[in-house]
Amino acid sequence: MRRVLNEMAASGSSIQSSVSSSKAAASSSSSSPSIFTNYALISALVAFTIAQSIKLFTSWYKERRWDLKRLVGSGGMPSSHSATVTALAVAIGFQDGFGGTSFAIALILALVVMYDATGVRLQAGRQAEVLNQIVYELPAEHPLAESRPLRELLGHTPPQVIAGGLLGIITASVGHMIILTCG
The missing domain is CATH 1.20.5 (Single alpha-helices involved in coiled-coils or other helix-helix interfaces)
Structure with a gap:
């Protein structure tokens, strides 16, 4: 014992x-590892920043005026949501491998976000347009006539989502090439 x-x-x-x-x-x-050297996070944030900056210029091109709200607003060309999640997924694929669980999770997240942007959020924005028009046509004495307009730019058209996705792929790929050449 x-x-x-x-x-x-x-x-x-x-x-x-x-x-x-x-x-x-x-x-x-x-x-x-540090948050400042997290390649996937940096790729996603850079893709978001580039997409939002491009929106500023595309809105100027269409409207011939600078609209600084485009730097933080949703909707428009290209989709910053799509750019962000695509850059994240591709960066994870480059870093951890495209056959891994992390990439699978990031890819499914990206697909859900992009589907939502062209589906639910796009339709909600179109409904907001209709509701704003109805409220605009109400008589002045109606209690809702003075209500604040709903935000109409919520979702994205398929070309906006595709452009955002391509921007995300390019951003993560350029980041990967930079890492390969520097490391």
Whole structure:
């Protein structure tokens, strides 16, 4: 019995030492990456920033006036939502492999966001246009006549989503090439 207890104590200490060394290895490897060097996150944020900046210029081209709200607003060409999630998925694919679970999750997220942008949010924006027109035509004494207009630019047309997706792919690919040449 005493021999069994001694063996259990010895195996327990070897397990404890291997757990300690695993924790040390994990803490040293997890302390080196930083949010500022997170390639997938940076790719997504850069794609978003580029898409929103392009919207500023496309709205100027169409309306011949600068609309700074386009820098933060939704809707328009290209889809910043599509650019962001596509850049994220492609960057994860380059970093962790296109056959991995992380890429699968990011790809499904991207597809859902892009489907939503062309479906639900586009239709909600069109409904807002109709409702705003109805409210505009109400007599002045109607209680809703003074209500604030609904936001109409919510969703995207399929070309806007495709352009955003291509922007995301290009952004992540350029980022990957930069990493390959610098590293």
